[in-house]
Amino acid sequence: MTKPRSVKFQHRGNGNGNASARQNSSSSSETVSDPPSPNKEKADSNGTLIKGAKAVEPSEYEKKRATFITRTIWSLAMIAVFFGAMFAGHVYILMIITIVQIVSFKEVIAIAQVPTKQKNLPLTRALNWYFLAITMYFLYGESVIYYFKHILLVDRVLLPFATHHRFISLMMYLFGLWLSETVVLC
Numbered sequence: 001m002t003k004p005r006s007v008k009f010q011h012r013g014n015g016n017g018n019a020s021a022r023q024n025s026s027s028s029s030e031t032v033s034d035p036p037s038p039n040k041e042k043a044d045s046n047g048t049l050i051k052g053a054k055a056v057e058p059s060e061y062e063k064k065r066a067t068f069i070t071r072t073i074w075s076l077a078m079i080a081v082f083f084g085a086m087f088a089g090h091v092y093i094l095m096i097i098t099i100v101q102i103v104s105f106k107e108v109i110a111i112a113q114v115p116t117k118q119k120n121l122p123l124t125r126a127l128n129w130y131f132l133a134i135t136m137y138f139l140y141g142e143s144v145i146y147y148f149k150h151i152l153l154v155d156r157v158l159l160p161f162a163t164h165h166r167f168i169s170l171m172m173y174l175f176g177l178w179l180s181e182t183v184v185l186c
Contacts, residue, residue, distance in 0.1 A: 090147065094140065105132050123183045130176055138169040 058066075085092050109128050145162045153162060161168065 094143070098136065098140070101136070102132075121184065122186075127176065127180050127183065134169065134172045134176060137172070138166075141165045141169070
Protein backbone atom coordinates (compact mmCIF):
# COMPACT_ATOMS: atom_id res chain seq x y z
CA MET A 1 0.00 0.00 0.00
CA THR A 2 1.33 3.40 -1.00
CA LYS A 3 1.73 6.22 1.42
CA PRO A 4 -0.88 8.98 0.89
CA ARG A 5 0.56 12.30 -0.23
CA SER A 6 0.09 15.39 1.79
CA VAL A 7 -1.56 17.80 -0.61
CA LYS A 8 -1.43 21.42 0.48
CA PHE A 9 -3.95 24.01 -0.64
CA GLN A 10 -3.34 27.70 -0.08
CA HIS A 11 -6.61 28.35 1.69
CA ARG A 12 -6.38 25.25 3.90
CA GLY A 13 -2.85 25.44 5.26
CA ASN A 14 -0.84 22.20 5.33
CA GLY A 15 -3.76 19.85 5.92
CA ASN A 16 -3.14 19.43 9.64
CA GLY A 17 -5.17 22.46 10.60
CA ASN A 18 -2.00 24.44 11.27
CA ALA A 19 -3.05 28.04 10.81
CA SER A 20 0.45 29.44 11.27
CA ALA A 21 1.65 27.73 8.08
CA ARG A 22 -1.22 29.31 6.19
CA GLN A 23 -0.35 32.76 7.51
CA ASN A 24 3.28 32.33 6.60
CA SER A 25 2.52 31.31 3.02
CA SER A 26 0.07 34.14 2.48
CA SER A 27 2.30 36.77 4.05
CA SER A 28 5.16 36.15 1.66
CA SER A 29 4.76 37.84 -1.70
CA GLU A 30 5.46 34.74 -3.75
CA THR A 31 6.32 31.20 -2.80
CA VAL A 32 7.66 28.36 -4.86
CA SER A 33 4.22 26.82 -5.39
CA ASP A 34 2.50 30.13 -6.23
CA PRO A 35 2.82 31.35 -9.80
CA PRO A 36 3.66 35.02 -10.20
CA SER A 37 0.62 37.24 -10.48
CA PRO A 38 0.35 39.16 -13.77
CA ASN A 39 -1.16 42.15 -11.97
CA LYS A 40 1.87 42.71 -9.76
CA GLU A 41 4.44 45.17 -11.01
CA LYS A 42 8.07 44.23 -10.81
CA ALA A 43 10.83 46.78 -10.78
CA ASP A 44 14.56 46.28 -10.65
CA SER A 45 16.92 48.18 -8.33
CA ASN A 46 16.91 51.24 -10.65
CA GLY A 47 13.11 51.51 -10.53
CA THR A 48 12.56 50.59 -14.19
CA LEU A 49 9.81 48.14 -14.98
CA ILE A 50 10.79 44.64 -15.92
CA LYS A 51 9.49 43.13 -19.15
CA GLY A 52 6.09 41.49 -18.73
CA ALA A 53 5.06 43.79 -15.89
CA LYS A 54 1.77 45.65 -16.13
CA ALA A 55 1.92 49.38 -16.88
CA VAL A 56 0.70 51.89 -14.34
CA GLU A 57 -2.99 52.76 -14.82
CA PRO A 58 -3.84 56.46 -15.04
CA SER A 59 -5.37 58.05 -11.99
CA GLU A 60 -8.98 59.16 -11.78
CA TYR A 61 -7.93 62.78 -12.33
CA GLU A 62 -6.03 61.89 -15.53
CA LYS A 63 -9.03 59.96 -16.87
CA LYS A 64 -11.36 62.89 -16.21
CA ARG A 65 -8.87 65.30 -17.76
CA ALA A 66 -8.59 63.19 -20.93
CA THR A 67 -12.38 62.93 -21.17
CA PHE A 68 -12.71 66.70 -20.69
CA ILE A 69 -10.16 67.42 -23.42
CA THR A 70 -11.84 65.02 -25.86
CA ARG A 71 -15.29 66.47 -25.24
CA THR A 72 -14.01 70.02 -25.54
CA ILE A 73 -12.33 69.35 -28.88
CA TRP A 74 -15.42 67.65 -30.34
CA SER A 75 -17.73 70.38 -28.99
CA LEU A 76 -15.64 73.08 -30.66
CA ALA A 77 -15.55 71.06 -33.88
CA MET A 78 -19.36 70.67 -33.91
CA ILE A 79 -19.85 74.39 -33.17
CA ALA A 80 -17.49 75.23 -36.04
CA VAL A 81 -19.38 72.92 -38.41
CA PHE A 82 -22.69 74.49 -37.31
CA PHE A 83 -21.50 78.03 -37.98
CA GLY A 84 -19.89 76.91 -41.22
CA ALA A 85 -23.21 75.50 -42.37
CA MET A 86 -25.02 78.65 -41.25
CA PHE A 87 -22.71 80.84 -43.31
CA ALA A 88 -22.82 78.45 -46.29
CA GLY A 89 -26.49 79.18 -46.97
CA HIS A 90 -29.96 77.73 -47.09
CA VAL A 91 -29.21 74.86 -49.43
CA TYR A 92 -26.52 73.40 -47.19
CA ILE A 93 -28.74 73.69 -44.13
CA LEU A 94 -31.50 71.85 -46.00
CA MET A 95 -29.01 69.14 -46.95
CA ILE A 96 -27.79 68.77 -43.35
CA ILE A 97 -31.36 68.59 -42.03
CA THR A 98 -32.23 66.00 -44.66
CA ILE A 99 -29.20 63.89 -43.74
CA VAL A 100 -30.05 64.09 -40.02
CA GLN A 101 -33.65 63.08 -40.75
CA ILE A 102 -32.59 60.11 -42.86
CA VAL A 103 -30.10 58.86 -40.26
CA SER A 104 -32.68 59.29 -37.47
CA PHE A 105 -35.31 57.48 -39.53
CA LYS A 106 -32.86 54.65 -40.19
CA GLU A 107 -32.36 54.20 -36.44
CA VAL A 108 -36.11 54.24 -35.73
CA ILE A 109 -36.74 51.69 -38.49
CA ALA A 110 -33.99 49.45 -37.09
CA ILE A 111 -35.77 49.46 -33.72
CA ALA A 112 -39.18 48.80 -35.28
CA GLN A 113 -37.83 46.07 -37.57
CA VAL A 114 -37.61 43.46 -34.78
CA PRO A 115 -41.40 43.10 -34.23
CA THR A 116 -41.94 43.24 -37.99
CA LYS A 117 -39.70 40.21 -38.50
CA GLN A 118 -41.64 38.35 -35.84
CA LYS A 119 -44.94 39.06 -37.59
CA ASN A 120 -43.40 38.13 -40.97
CA LEU A 121 -44.73 41.18 -42.86
CA PRO A 122 -43.12 41.49 -46.30
CA LEU A 123 -41.93 44.81 -47.77
CA THR A 124 -42.45 46.71 -44.52
CA ARG A 125 -39.01 48.24 -44.63
CA ALA A 126 -39.40 49.33 -48.26
CA LEU A 127 -42.80 50.87 -47.51
CA ASN A 128 -41.37 52.81 -44.58
CA TRP A 129 -38.67 54.29 -46.79
CA TYR A 130 -41.24 54.99 -49.51
CA PHE A 131 -43.41 57.00 -47.12
CA LEU A 132 -40.35 58.89 -45.86
CA ALA A 133 -39.46 59.86 -49.44
CA ILE A 134 -43.03 60.98 -50.18
CA THR A 135 -43.22 63.02 -46.98
CA MET A 136 -39.92 64.71 -47.70
CA TYR A 137 -41.00 65.41 -51.28
CA PHE A 138 -44.24 66.97 -50.02
CA LEU A 139 -42.64 69.03 -47.23
CA TYR A 140 -39.49 70.18 -49.00
CA GLY A 141 -40.88 70.32 -52.52
CA GLU A 142 -42.26 73.83 -52.34
CA SER A 143 -39.08 75.18 -50.73
CA VAL A 144 -36.93 73.58 -53.39
CA ILE A 145 -39.23 74.92 -56.09
CA TYR A 146 -38.96 78.40 -54.59
CA TYR A 147 -35.15 78.37 -54.42
CA PHE A 148 -34.62 76.67 -57.79
CA LYS A 149 -37.48 78.16 -59.80
CA HIS A 150 -35.04 79.61 -62.32
CA ILE A 151 -33.94 76.03 -63.13
CA LEU A 152 -37.19 74.09 -62.58
CA LEU A 153 -39.53 76.39 -64.47
CA VAL A 154 -37.27 76.48 -67.52
CA ASP A 155 -36.62 72.74 -67.85
CA ARG A 156 -39.36 70.84 -69.71
CA VAL A 157 -38.82 67.61 -67.78
CA LEU A 158 -38.98 69.17 -64.30
CA LEU A 159 -41.79 71.67 -65.00
CA PRO A 160 -44.66 69.20 -64.25
CA PHE A 161 -43.08 68.32 -60.88
CA ALA A 162 -43.04 72.02 -59.97
CA THR A 163 -46.53 72.94 -61.19
CA HIS A 164 -48.39 69.83 -59.93
CA HIS A 165 -46.44 69.27 -56.73
CA ARG A 166 -49.38 68.76 -54.35
CA PHE A 167 -51.32 66.56 -56.76
CA ILE A 168 -48.27 64.32 -57.29
CA SER A 169 -47.78 64.08 -53.52
CA LEU A 170 -51.41 63.05 -53.01
CA MET A 171 -51.24 60.39 -55.73
CA MET A 172 -48.02 58.99 -54.28
CA TYR A 173 -49.62 58.79 -50.82
CA LEU A 174 -52.66 57.01 -52.20
CA PHE A 175 -50.46 54.58 -54.13
CA GLY A 176 -48.47 53.88 -50.95
CA LEU A 177 -51.64 53.20 -48.97
CA TRP A 178 -52.96 50.91 -51.70
CA LEU A 179 -49.62 49.09 -51.86
CA SER A 180 -49.48 48.62 -48.07
CA GLU A 181 -53.02 47.22 -48.01
CA THR A 182 -52.15 44.85 -50.84
CA VAL A 183 -49.02 43.63 -49.06
CA VAL A 184 -50.80 43.11 -45.74
CA LEU A 185 -53.69 41.20 -47.30
CA CYS A 186 -51.41 38.85 -49.23
